[in-house]
Amino acid sequence: MNLLLKSSSIKHPAPIKITGSKSETNRLLLLQALYPNLVLDNTSNSDDSEVMLKALQNFQLPTSNFQLVDVHHAGTAMRFLTAYFSIQEGKEVVLTGSSRMKERPIKILVEALNQLGADISYEENEGFPPIKIIGKKLIQNKVSLPANVSSQYISALLLIAPKLENGLELTLEGEITSVPYIKMTLTLLNEIGVKTSFVGNKISVKPQFTIHNSQFTIESDWSSASYWYSIVALSEIHFQVTLFSYKKNSLQGDSALANIYQDFGVETVFNEDNSITITKTKNHQLSIVNYQLNNCPDIAQTIAVTCFGLGIGCHLTGLHTLKIKETDRLEALKTELTKLGATISVTNESLTLEASNHINENIAIDTYQDHRMAMAFAPLALKISLTINQAEVVSKSYPDFWEDLKIIGIVGSEVH
Known part of the structure; x- marks a missing residue:
């Protein structure tokens, strides 16, 4: 048109x-999938958030242990779901997207998750979607990333961190960019009761396996x-x-x-x-x-x-x-x-x-x-x-x- x-x-x-903010909505949708008693108001009606919600809802249906998930153009969904699916034990997912999405790099996030013990591999081109994810319990809790990467890589790791057995210690190497988006993620974690710290170039997130009922109105x-x-x-x-x-x-x-x-x-x-x-x-x-x-x-x-x-x-x-x-x-x-x-x-x-x-x-x-x-x-x-x-x-x-x-x-x- x-x-x-x-x-x-x-x-x-x-x-x-x-x-509501697409950035806040997509973070909170992932947290809601991890903590189902989280209630959200004023969620974004954007395509990206609809894609994220649909992928999470379909994944939670009692279907087979394998799914193909297509996020189309939704970059946030691609990054966040990569992390989310990596900790879903016993489930196997191929995560793909549009032709443009297949040109958008994801290697830094995949390498970080694999360092933590995830099982993620590339279906076509090294470093780019589509990717195959076999969900596992992640025990490792220390990883480093270049500090100037997309904040979505960093936030993807932080969002799953409270569900990791030993939490997460993330070191950012170099000058940090997109600090507000990292702080947004940490603040949302804090507001549902997760303990975090962000000192210098080190971020730590403590494990938190359950939360009290929480209601969010998204800005x-x-x-x-x-x-x-x-x-x-x-x-x-x-x-x-x-x-x-x-x-x-x-x-x-x-x-x-x-x-x-x-x-x-x-x-x-x-x-x-x-x-x-x-x-x-x-x-x-x-x-x-x-x-x-x-x-x-x-x-x-x-x-x-x-x-x-x-x-x-x-x-x-x-x-x-x-x-x-x-x-x-x-x-x-x-x-x-x-x-x-x-x-x-x-x-x-x-x-x-x-x-x-x-x-x-x-x-x-x-x-x-x-x-x-x-x-x-x-x-x-x-x-x-x-x-x-x-x-x-x-x-x-x-x-x-x-x-x-x-x-x-x-x-x-x-x-x-």
């Missing part, structure tokens, strides 16, 4: 409800909120949007949005009912911005497009993990922004955009099966008419996105 986006008169919307997704920050930044002064179920002391690294978007004249107010109101209070006075996004790389696409729409230059660093996402997001951003008239360069871990007030109209943006490409570029409809190709990819994290845009007057019509 290709959508031609146009904005009519922009309206102040009623409060918008974004479902809404800050990554999804980023597109609303971009819309507000690109709007006229005094335009505002209210979003429900957000916390001031969020576990999500992408909550850095609230500070970053002040540079673009956007103020955030945290309300007593756990909503946030984001308002365009002034026009920016900047010609270029610099952000180190090690802790929140998923908002890089949104920020780059916001800057382009505002005519601001930007230099974004800490983006090395973006090359192994649904697509190589740095190259994809370079290609699509160049179509729109941008002057942009990328390295393996950075993006530099020159300031420009010119935007080419009637461009079709390719999304590369990447939900964030579709949603990051959509706010430019406030400035120009543009087409988003494969617009349905938003279902991966924010299925209601196009419907929610209609509320403020950004309307998409299908084109062929």
Whole structure:
């Protein structure tokens, strides 16, 4: 489905409800599978979380001891389920995914689990899915990982750690990236009663075989909120949007949005009912911005497009993990922004955009099966008419996105 986006008169919307954080939901779904008395509210309705939930539910059915599990494009599910299936004694699983998933590395996680005593092997290419997992009881409790790997590898190990016979002692070698996502995992473990410590480059998790009944209300997704920050930044002064179920002391690294978007004249107010109101209070006075996004790389696409729409230059660093996402997001951003008239360069871990007030109209943006490409570029409809190709990819994290845009007057019509 290709959508031609146009904005009519922009309206102040009623409060918008974004479902729970995909990151928190997928962690808690795995913990719920390990501790069935855990009750979850405001779970994400994203494709990734639906895939994760379905895989866990099907696995728990009294079927044969062998299963083929296909996670499609869901990278989080691939990493977390690799760890989960490795400790399911007596069960055998082949875990696979889309053609792009088969290009996304998993060797570091597999090697770490095998060091702990797991039995995981490759079905096709060394270091990549699909993988065959024979569930075992893991006795070993010490393992090391490079500190600059995807935090999902680290979190996958931490999430199963309390169910290991002797817990886990994890050493991270080098400079740690994506610290907020590691801390998110540890905080969620703490909140269900698991004892952890994170000192220097060493993380330890104590065994915890049962938990008391626990009920969780999951905070809404800050990554999804980023597109609303971009819309507000690109709007006229005094335009505002209210979003429900957000916390001031969020576990999500992408909550850095609230500070970053002040540079673009956007103020955030945290309300007593756990909503946030984001308002365009002034026009920016900047010609270029610099952000180190090690802790929140998923908002890089949104920020780059916001800057382009505002005519601001930007230099974004800490983006090395973006090359192994649904697509190589740095190259994809370079290609699509160049179509729109941008002057942009990328390295393996950075993006530099020159300031420009010119935007080419009637461009079709390719999304590369990447939900964030579709949603990051959509706010430019406030400035120009543009087409988003494969617009349905938003279902991966924010299925209601196009419907929610209609509320403020950004309307998409299908084109062929």
